[in-house]
Amino acid sequence: MNRLSQIFGAAIVIAIAVVFIVQFRPSTGPVQSAASTCVVEVRGSCISSVDFNASRNLLAMRTVDENRLRAMGYRRLTAEGLYERWLLNEDAKRLGISVSDDELTAELVAGRVRVSLPADKVRQVGYALNLREDLIRYLDVRNRQTKKFDSKQYERQVRNITKMSPTDFREYQRKELIAARMRDFIRARVRVGENEAFEQFSREKSTRTLSYVRFDRRFYSDLIVDTSEKAIQAWADANKEELDKTWEGRKAQYLPECRVARDLAVEVRSDEAEQGPEAGKAAAKARIEQAVQRLKKGESFADVARSASDDPSAARGGELGCVTKGRLSKPVEDKLFEMKAGEVSDLIETEEGFHVIKLEQIAKDAEAERIGRLEAARDLYMAHESERLAAEAAKQVLAAAAGGKSLEDALAAYMAQLTPAKSATAAAPGAASTAAKPADKAAKQDGAEGADAKKDGQAEPGEARVPYTIATHPNRPTVEASLPFNVSGSPISDARDSTEPARIAFQLDKPGDLPKDVVALENGYAVIQLKEKTSASQEQWDKDREFYTSAMRAAKQNDALVGYMRRLKSTIGSEVKYDQNLLKESKPAEDGSGAPELPLEDEGE
Numbered sequence: 149m150n151r152l153s154q155i156f157g158a159a160i161v162i163a164i165a166v167v168f169i170v171q172f173r174p175s176t177g178p179v180q181s182a183a184s185t186c187v188v189e190v191r192g193s194c195i196s197s198v199d200f201n202a203s204r205n206l207l208a209m210r211t212v213d214e215n216r217l218r219a220m221g222y223r224r225l226t227a228e229g230l231y232e233r234w235l236l237n238e239d240a241k242r243l244g245i246s247v248s249d250d251e252l253t254a255e256l257v258a259g260r261v262r263v264s265l266p267a268d269k270v271r272q273v274g275y276a277l278n279l280r281e282d283l284i285r286y287l288d289v290r291n292r293q294t295k296k297f298d299s300k301q302y303e304r305q306v307r308n309i310t311k312m313s314p315t316d317f318r319e320y321q322r323k324e325l326i327a328a329r330m331r332d333f334i335r336a337r338v339r340v341g342e343n344e345a346f347e348q349f350s351r352e353k354s355t356r357t358l359s360y361v362r363f364d365r366r367f368y369s370d371l372i373v374d375t376s377e378k379a380i381q382a383w384a385d386a387n388k389e390e391l392d393k394t395w396e397g398r399k400a401q402y403l404p405e406c407r408v409a410r411d412l413a414v415e416v417r418s419d420e421a422e423q424g425p426e427a428g429k430a431a432a433k434a435r436i437e438q439a440v441q442r443l444k445k446g447e448s449f450a451d452v453a454r455s456a457s458d459d460p461s462a463a464r465g466g467e468l469g470c471v472t473k474g475r476l477s478k479p480v481e482d483k484l485f486e487m488k489a490g491e492v493s494d495l496i497e498t499e500e501g502f503h504v505i506k507l508e509q510i511a512k513d514a515e516a517e518r519i520g521r522l523e524a525a526r527d528l529y530m531a532h533e534s535e536r537l538a539a540e541a542a543k544q545v546l547a548a549a550a551g552g553k554s555l556e557d558a559l560a561a562y563m564a565q566l567t568p569a570k571s572a573t574a575a576a577p578g579a580a581s582t583a584a585k586p587a588d589k590a591a592k593q594d595g596a597e598g599a600d601a602k603k604d605g606q607a608e609p610g611e612a613r614v615p616y617t618i619a620t621h622p623n624r625p626t627v628e629a630s631l632p633f634n635v636s637g638s639p640i641s642d643a644r645d646s647t648e649p650a651r652i653a654f655q656l657d658k659p660g661d662l663p664k665d666v667v668a669l670e671n672g673y674a675v676i677q678l679k680e681k682t683s684a685s686q687e688q689w690d691k692d693r694e695f696y697t698s699a700m701r702a703a704k705q706n707d708a709l710v711g712y713m714r715r716l717k718s719t720i721g722s723e724v725k726y727d728q729n730l731l732k733e734s735k736p737a738e739d740g741s742g743a744p745e746l747p748l749e750d751e752g753e
Contacts, residue, residue, distance in 0.1 A: 188231050189725045195230045197730060199320055202310035203230060206263045206285050209309060210278035218733040220273050227726055229264035235716040236330040237323055245333065247325045252318065255325060257297045259289040262324035267331075267709045281702070283328065334712045335705035345697040346689060353684035355632040356653040358639050359555050360676040362669060363542045364623035365534040370463060371618060373533045374569040375526070383532070384525040394524050402520035406470035408509040409484055410449050412439060413459035413466075415501035432501040440495075440504060449492065449506045454615070458501070463616075470511055470519045480505060535672075541625070542666040542673035550662050555677050556627050563625065566618060623671075629679060640676070644668040649676055656681075 186194040204226045208217055240246065255261075263283050265273065270281055279285075287305040291298040306317045384391050414436040416428040423431075439456040443449060453459075453466025461467055473481060477498050487493060487507040496503040511519050541562060548558035618624060630639035635654050638646040645668070652663045656678040666673045689696075717724075 185727060185730070187227050187727050187730050188234070190231060190234055190721055191723050193234060195227075195234055197727075198312065198316065199230060199323075200226060200730065202312050202317070202320055203263050205309055205311070206261065207265070207277055207279070209285065216276065220276060221733065222273075222277075223731045223733055225265055225269055225273060227731055228266040228269075231721065231724060232266055232713055232716075233264040233323055233327040235713065235721045236327040238720055239716060240326050240330050243330075243333070245326065245329055247322055247329065252322055252325060256302070256318070256321065257289070259287045259302075261285050261287055261321055262328050264324060264327055267706070267713045271706060281706075331709055334709050338701060338705045338708050340697055340701040340704060342693075342697065345693070345700050348700060349689055349692070349696050350684045351635045351654075353634065353688060354654075355634055355680075355682045356639075356650070356656075356678060357632050357680035358630040358649065358653055358676050359627055359679045360630065360640060360649075360667075360674050361542075361545060361555065361559055361625050361627055362623070362640075362642075362672060362674050363538040363545075363625050364669075364672045365531075365538050366671060367621050367623040367625070368537040368541075369530050369534040370616060370623075371568045371621060372537055372566070373530060375530070376569075377522075380522070380526050380529050383529040384521075387528070387532075391521070391525055391528060394528060395521050398524055399517065399520060401472055401475070402470055402511075402516045403513070404516065405510065405512045406472050406516045406519065407484055407507055408470045408511060408519065409468045410453055410466035410506045410508065411459055411461055411468050411480070412436070412449065412453045412457045412504040412506075413461075413501065414439070414456070414503075415458045429497075429501070433495070436495065436502045436504065443492065443504075466506075469523050470509075470516060479503075538672040539666070542675050545625075546662060546666055546675045549675065549677065555675070559625060559627060563618070568618060632680070632682070640667065640669070640674060642670045643674070644670055649674075652676065653678055 184196040184198045187197050187200040188195040204223065207222060207226060261284070263279070263285060265279070265283060270279075270283070274281060274283075287302070287309070289297055289302040289305060291301060303314050306312060306314055310317055310320075312320060414432050416432045420431040421428040435456070439452050442452050442456070448465075450465030450467070454462055454464075456462075457466050459466065468476075471484070473485065475481075476484065479496050479498050480503050483493050483496050484505055484507060487505075489507055489510050492506045493504055496505065545555075545558045545562050548561060549555050553561070616622075630649075633639045633650055633653075635650055636647065637650045639653065640649045643649050649667055652667065653676065656663065659678050659680060661678045663676060666675055
């Protein structure tokens with residue numbers, strides 16, 4: 149009886165499949181809608197809007213957020229996927245790869261349908277579209293009562309989702325299945341040996357930790373560079389060609405007239421803003437009014453700006469240089485250009501806080517050019533000199549550490565002989581007595597006297613901030629330690645090449661080793677030293693071998709497919725044209741949501 153039931157059941161399945169093939173097998177090829185257009189043209193071949201809309205809807209059938217689809221540009225992704233499908237189908241002809249009617253029927257009876265995406269985007273957008281790397285969608289083609297294939301249910305699914313006739317859909321899926329087999333063929337050629345996998349595993353799981361010292365140009369420009377006019381003029385005389393070239397690019401900012409001004413700016417602080425916009429503004433206003441009282445008592449504008457201003461110009465006593473229209477916020481600019489030389493403004497309110505400005509000089513023509521050239525020379529000189537000093541300092545400390553000193557001792561010896569430039573101390577009243585001391589002694593004094601210092605140099609309303617010294621500058625050289633990182637890590641965030649410190653660290657043999665040269669940073673240089681070294685364990689490898697090898701194989705297979713597609717595009721698919729009108733994304737829904745727009749019901753019929 150059981151044997152008879154099995155035979156009878158098998159006969160029913162075969163009969164369903166035969167009916168399915170007979171009913172939906174194309175006799176004269178796919179019939180396109182007369183209204184269809186070419187979304188993509190490749191070497192005279194047309195990829196129709198019928199296929200495009202079917203793919204678009206299959207890709208979006210598990211994602212109902214239209215705005216999310218639009219953000220990822222899924223219309224363009226759909227078209228590029230179909231272009232790659234065409235390339236794979238063309239190459240399949242050369243390789244003799246095809247799909248039989250029975251194989252195609254078996255896939256459709258099982259409800260498995262394929263879609264295409266660009267090879268280099270599958271991993272990136274597949275998750276968002278709820279698609280695995282095999283690019284398979286499943287249609288509900290079974291009768292809910294019998295749980296067996298139902299041709300009417302299948303036809304409803306095809307028409308509702310893809311807007312295609314079953315005949316067109318079958319040919320559409322034949323192309324997709326051939327493309328899928330080509331992808332499998334390309335991936336299958338990738339092999340990953342255990343030794344190769346372990347070597348990569350070891351590289352990724354082994355870690356290093358660095359000790360390092362930053363030598364920041366900002367530290368040197370603020371405190372160490374000699375900014376006297378004599379030093380700047382000497383540099384300008386020696387670098388006239390560079391200065392002339394820079395001035396040619398800047399002179400429109402100064403001529404025919406510019407205004408020499410200083411700025412005292414007080415911004416609303418983040419902790420003040422938390423109390424509300426009005427409370428934040430009130431606190432900022434109270435602070436600048438206290439600073440104005442100091443001006444009224446006879447303190448120079450430069451000294452008050454230096455200790456009370458929140459603007460970066462505070463280090464220069466609020467000096468803005470010689471400015472023209474368009475370089476300052478509008479409220480400040482409007483006030484500046486209605487003032488007379490020597491005047492100090494009332495409070496000027498802006499979105500960020502409050503300003504008081506002083507107009508020192510109205511410079512015209514030759515005088516404006518003289519001031520402009522001097523400012524250009526100063527900027528160039530400061531950039532060159534701070535760069536030179538930072539590089540020399542890093543190399544000096546590296547050489548001392550390579551000679552046997554610890555990194556800490558090498559840095560301490562360098563800092564002990566460092567003194568600020570006279571021009572730097574003159575620009576920061578009160579700094580000389582502290583900064584002129586060796587750095588280690590200044591640090592001790594700073595620890596004793598600065599215990600109650602305000603965070604980040606902030607002061608109470610009207611209270612003068614303590615100027616930065618060698619021991620207190622936020623960018624002063626100190627020994628720091630990185631977190632553990634692997635060979636692809638970025639242990640020093642501001643390295644010019646983010647991976648360079650990691651690459652160098654993995655070339656060092658044992659803790660305490662140093663490289664032969666310094667590392668370039670965005671704002672200077674760093675000396676690095678290997679602090680700790682850990683290697684991947686055999687126990688880790690035994691535990692993760694299968695998972696890691698599989699993941700590595702999948703990554704290499706993906707790389708192989710991306711490379712293969714790149715070659716196909718350069719050889720047989722370089723002549724490609726997209727219909728840009730069809731690729732335009734629809735406008736966002738007013739409520740920020742909504743299902744993707746589907747094609748008309750009769751398209752593809």
